[in-house]
Amino acid sequence: MASPPASSNPLTVLAPKRKTKKKQFVQQKVEVFRASDSVLSALMWGVSHSMNDLSQVPVPVMLLPDDFRAYSKLKVNNHLFNKENLPGQFKFKEYCPQVFRNLRERFGIQEQDYQHIVTCHGSTLLPQFLAMYRITVDSEDTYLLVMRNIFSHRLHVHRKYDLKGSLVSREASFKEKEKELPTYKDVDFRNNMQKVYVSEEEKEKIMDKLNRDVEFLEHMRIMDYSLLLGIHDVERAEREEEKDMESSDDEEEDQSGPSPVSAFSSCGPSPEAIAGYMNSFKPMGLGEFDPYVDVYAIQSAVGASHREVYFIGIIDVLTQYDTKKKAAHAAKTVKHGAGAEISTVHPEQYARRFRDFITKIFA
Template sequence: MLLNHEHAQTRRLGNCTASQTTHYSILNSYHFLYTSLISPSFLCLFFSAQINELSHVQIPIMLMPDDFKAYSKIKVDNHLFNKENMPSHFKFKEYCPLVFRNLREKFGIDDQDFLNSLTRSAPLNSEAQGRSGARFHTSYDKRYVIKTITSEDVAEMHNILKKYHQFIVECHGNTLLPQFLGIYRLTVDGDETYMIVTRNVFSHRLSVFKKYDLKGSTVAREASDKEKAKELPTYKDNDFINDGQKICIDGENKKMFLEKLRKDVEFLAQLKLMDYSLLVGIHDVEKAEQEDVESEDNEPEEDGESDGGGIGTPPDSPSNTLDSNKPLSPGEFDPAIDVYAIKSNDSAPRKEVYFMAIIDILQHYDAKKKAAHAAKTVKHGAGAEISTVNPEQYSKRFYDFITTILS
């Protein structure tokens, strides 16, 4: 059984369920996993009425215990409009809608902007693949990540949600933990797909040239040859060490980063969570500037005027309107959007921007993990730095390793 509150009452607000617009938003965005034929103009028209209705609804200031068990559903049968793009029968479920709306507020995310990011244009495919074959998409403006998850992940998220919410409230959203913004289930022809939406760790405008997934473990922690063949491989701990890589940030940023990291890993240890990683993305400012110059040199001259009606950038895409009132220099970023970004210090060998956040926190230290720990200990020895260890040991080793890579 996925959830122990499957029959919980759906909270209703006016004539629509809580965050019903978000339902439709994610549904249409995520449907690109099945088809890429949905018209963005259709989405804009479809959601405008929903947003207007919900905007008149007063959202309660205080969350109640039932809000952490609540859900709302949409069920569509014999759906005929635009049926070549949409299935005839589907169901869509949003978990704990008011809780996640409150979390978005704590993270400084406006609901209107959130909906626009997920619905204005098709999500972008990612070549990345996570645990258990998880698939990733980013919103068209690259601000949010849509990831498929398992029913076990959904259950674990429900187990930690109340404490996670409390932690986010107490730290005022100032954390390296994933910013969970919504959990959903889409059912098409009896097949259930679960998904979670988070803020993107990386920037919407500064490209990442190298990335690492760091656990503080050295056993089997190298990128495979298959991984290295990708356009942007995910390297691991031993690769980081062998590259002689360092995160060069100033003393004040280092102090703030480590304080957040310490609180975050202590929280994860309290919840008996382990096997998480620090995702590190590195933007090379000079390399990006050089690529921009080369790109401009290779651009063909335009003949005549363009009406912007082609398939490329939509009229209201980030390249046209994002931060239009705040021009940014190379290597600069808006900290309200790129919340995980830190500039390199003045003595760094290269001018860089680092994006660093904790990911994959839903692994509970259960009997299966204990068995894996025992097996790896037998294979590699008691002193080996294997990744499967108890949460307290994992958090300490993780924190200690991260302190060594900062300079």
């Protein structure tokens, strides 16, 4: 992919710095990024570097076509410096930096919080893509697409459904690790007599978002997407907390609870990331959440028979109805008959079936 002309891309003023094939490092005076995985550590380093570069570039008044073709590249040669934390050599490539910065702004994510399309400013169930990178370590490329998590960082999800609107028999995903939550399917949702207990007002808001999003996916000839539904059971969480409190009576006071830092132990955060987490933490009651953080979360209706919090978002939105899918549709139609329900259908039929099923999930 050719770089855009210098006159049309404000990021090119930094090009000499980013395209330097060899960089000299000096002793760092701050804590460096740490991660057990070399790709993850390179990503963390690259994101920090990218955010620093972007902070020095004015936000454009409007995005231009060249911004959707722009990218920045960086090659780092550490030799043996800091080898415990970063690969000796790696490459970092960021795609469309100004475009993704614009998306992050629309989704209400501040740049400092981000360190660790949609024109309706986040009022959507679609995935919120925040950035895209390529990390090259040991001559192996890894592509990473960063998106906002549908589930919460503090409210545990007790049940999880992947709903497509197809009642074709599909096994629930019990092949995952024992400690992971199984993903149930459409048939399980129906057989378990599961319902989503929200108010009529909330139901109207959800369906308004869903109809608008599905209309967009249908227009883009996308199919095979799902509604990811996570359910936090408030009463179950209360029982679990009471049990934890009873067991903690026998422990020392200094071991009464995990350190907030432990939430990041698997990826080794920077001190700034930890500070941002601490600043954003607010004491909340059971079943409470910050709607500006958990943008996919919805409370169950007041007085509902089930006290729950629902996390609802559309996922798997990258499958186009191409020649391969058309062939699969034709083959399954021949095998099962024209009147049989099959999973591979054209976008219009898929959208209609998806809408009909989701409409019926509410109590």
